[in-house]
Amino acid sequence: MQIYRLPPRSAALLFDMDSTLYTHPEYARAQVDPLIKRFGQKLGKDFPGARREIEDYRRNWAASHGGRTLSLGFVFAAYGITMEENIRWREESCEPGLYLKADPVLRDTLAVLASAFALAVVTNNPVSVARKTLDVLGVADLFKVLVGLDTCRVSKPHKAPFLKAAENLGLSPETCISVGDRYDIDLALPLELGMGGILVEGVGDVYKLPEVLGLSPP
Ligand SMILES: [Mg+2]
Secondary structure, rough: OEEEEEEOOEEEEEEEOOOEEEOOOOHHHHHHHHHHHHHHHOOOOHHHHHHHHHHHHHHHHHOOOOOOOOOOHHHHHHHHOHHHHHHHHHHHHHHHHHHHOOHHHHHHHHHHOOOOOEEEEEHHHHHHHHHHHHHHHHHHHHOOEEOOOHHOOOOOOOOOHHHHHHHOOOOOOOHEEEEEHHHHHHHHHHHHHEEEEEEOOOOOOOOHHHHHOOOOOO
16 A cells, blocks of 8 residues: 555545455456457457557557556547447446455445545446446445546546546545555546545555544454
């Protein structure tokens, strides 16, 4: 875990979802592979070819952008994949129930956090997938706001989803802390917006947040 900034008057935690609220590399791959396959079909490429195309694009983009990481949504947009297709592909391919199960430790942790902070999810998955995932984890009722790919119709890293989450919570960005597993995607822009930022290596670090934020552990 790496804490980049904690605002003096924090009132909300904006969580990334995938690889933050759960850690499951196989499921992370199972979400991305069907998207790469669909992308390949559009380009007339097989799966390895499509994956190489994405890797090459990301490598070239990083080389001219100070080594920063680009989310898959931005790569798709660069190839003319519409937001509608991106949203539909994700809705059709994400089956969290096949991989994840209820996480009682996460539930206890979030319940403690919810006693002091408003909780939101800001994800590059559509809201329907976020809701399904949080339901499977058994924590959906603890989040006041879900901002997904279809809320602002842009992928992180973009300011809009973070600002929308703060707005929907009725809070200023300076009182929010973004929590996620990818600095460039989840933290760089929130920090620019005056938010706090905590980088986690997975849900194991989320379990430690009550203590980090000065609350009694569950
Ligand atoms: Mg993530």
